[in-house]
Amino acid sequence: MDLYQVLGVPRNAAPADVERAYLRLARRYHPGINPGDGVSAELYRRVQDAYAVLGDTERRRDYDRGGASAPVATAETNVAFQGFDFSSLAEGASAATFSELFADVFQDAARRVSSPEQGTSVDITLQLSFDDAIRGGQFPLSVTRSERCGACAGTGQVARPPIACPQCVGAGSMRWARGHMVFTKACDTCNGVGQIVTQSCRMCGSTGVHGRSEVVTLGLPPGIETGARISVPGRGHAGARGGPAGDLYVTIDVVPHPFLQREGRDLRMQLPVAIHEAALGARINVPTLDGAVALRIPAGSTSGQRLRLRGRGIPGDPSGELPAGDLIAELQIVLPPVRDERSKELLKEFGRLNDIDVRRHLFGNA
Ligand SMILES: [Zn+2]
Ligand SMILES: [Zn+2]
Numbered sequence: 001m002d003l004y005q006v007l008g009v010p011r012n013a014a015p016a017d018v019e020r021a022y023l024r025l026a027r028r029y030h031p032g033i034n035p036g037d038g039v040s041a042e043l044y045r046r047v048q049d050a051y052a053v054l055g056d057t058e059r060r061r062d063y064d065r066g067g068a069s070a071p072v073a074t075a076e077t078n079v080a081f082q083g084f085d086f087s088s089l090a091e092g093a094s095a096a097t098f099s100e101l102f103a104d105v106f107q108d109a110a111r112r113v114s115s116p117e118q119g120t121s122v123d124i125t126l127q128l129s130f131d132d133a134i135r136g137g138q139f140p141l142s143v144t145r146s147e148r149c150g151a152c153a154g155t156g157q158v159a160r161p162p163i164a165c166p167q168c169v170g171a172g173s174m175r176w177a178r179g180h181m182v183f184t185k186a187c188d189t190c191n192g193v194g195q196i197v198t199q200s201c202r203m204c205g206s207t208g209v210h211g212r213s214e215v216v217t218l219g220l221p222p223g224i225e226t227g228a229r230i231s232v233p234g235r236g237h238a239g240a241r242g243g244p245a246g247d248l249y250v251t252i253d254v255v256p257h258p259f260l261q262r263e264g265r266d267l268r269m270q271l272p273v274a275i276h277e278a279a280l281g282a283r284i285n286v287p288t289l290d291g292a293v294a295l296r297i298p299a300g301s302t303s304g305q306r307l308r309l310r311g312r313g314i315p316g317d318p319s320g321e322l323p324a325g326d327l328i329a330e331l332q333i334v335l336p337p338v339r340d341e342r343s344k345e346l347l348k349e350f351g352r353l354n355d356i357d358v359r360r361h362l363f364g365n366a
Helices: 003-007 015-029 038-054 057-064 074-080 092-114 130-135 275-280 341-353
Strands: 122-128 137-148 157-164 173-178 181-186 195-200 209-220 229-232 248-254 261-263 266-274 282-288 291-297 306-309 327-334
Touching: 003 015, 003 038, 015 038, 038 057, 122 130, 122 137, 130 137, 130 248, 137 248, 209 229, 209 248, 266 275, 266 282, 275 282, 275 327, 282 327, 291 306
Parallel strands: 122 248, 266 327
Antiparallel strands: 137 209, 157 195, 173 181, 229 248, 261 266, 282 291, 306 327
16 A cells, blocks of 8 residues: 555655644544544554654655555554553653644643633614714713623632532542543543532623623714724623623714715805806805805806805814814806796896807807
């Protein structure tokens, strides 16, 4: 049997790939994992033999040359995994082999169980009126988040009068066999102490957290826009096993204004003016965020012309870093309904007196 095929690697595989393939197969067919499975035991033996050659630079070179491919003594391998006490790792070659094979697996499992974890974030959307968004200010919002239980400080356990551990009967350690491996390790139930000194926290059902609604006040700068995302550190869900809380994220959604549009720090609006106001000039009232403001329409104004009201846009930043924006009014000439004969006569007369082709620019100079 080709040793490269046994490990499932190409003949030019790098030493690291050979080792990876070996570890993967050795774990799968390990006799300790597959007790009494003859096929696995045989595959495991072949994997060991193949790696004994391909995992050794000199022997691999010999093998590639077609030289010595005699497998190592297999008896040694089989004996190696009989009777191994996990609590004492320094028990000769067998212990080393086993711990090497599975060390990272056990470490990962241990990390998953015991390490504190940061809580997850809380995401909410805050809908703001157009005016509120423009002005900014303090906005209280109700947030439901899980919070660390005060009764047990987030551990889920509270102290109780000590009793002997029922799991290990006070010994503090557990011993069990799997296949032909023997494990001992600290008792999970009492963490190796032999006594039970805590009990589940009744306040939180031993989860270490409870749901709580609280009011978080959000300070918003003037001129915040839809889609802005504000983070409030530590106001998300409580962390597991005493880990830090997650963050609170608030996404802003601004309700559109009926006639004002934002353009950076400026506001823009379409401002209807009657035909005579545009032609003759007028003083009209314009609605702004601070109420109506008088605006002079120059005589001879036309549709599309823009008039700027300084400082009537987004208010300035209180720090003075950002100046106030402007309100830009775009004129829109509106013709009132012409129903009476007198008005029609006047407009005909006006047309005769101002006989200019207003579309001449569309036809060039010809
Ligand atoms: Zn609790
Ligand atoms: Zn115990």
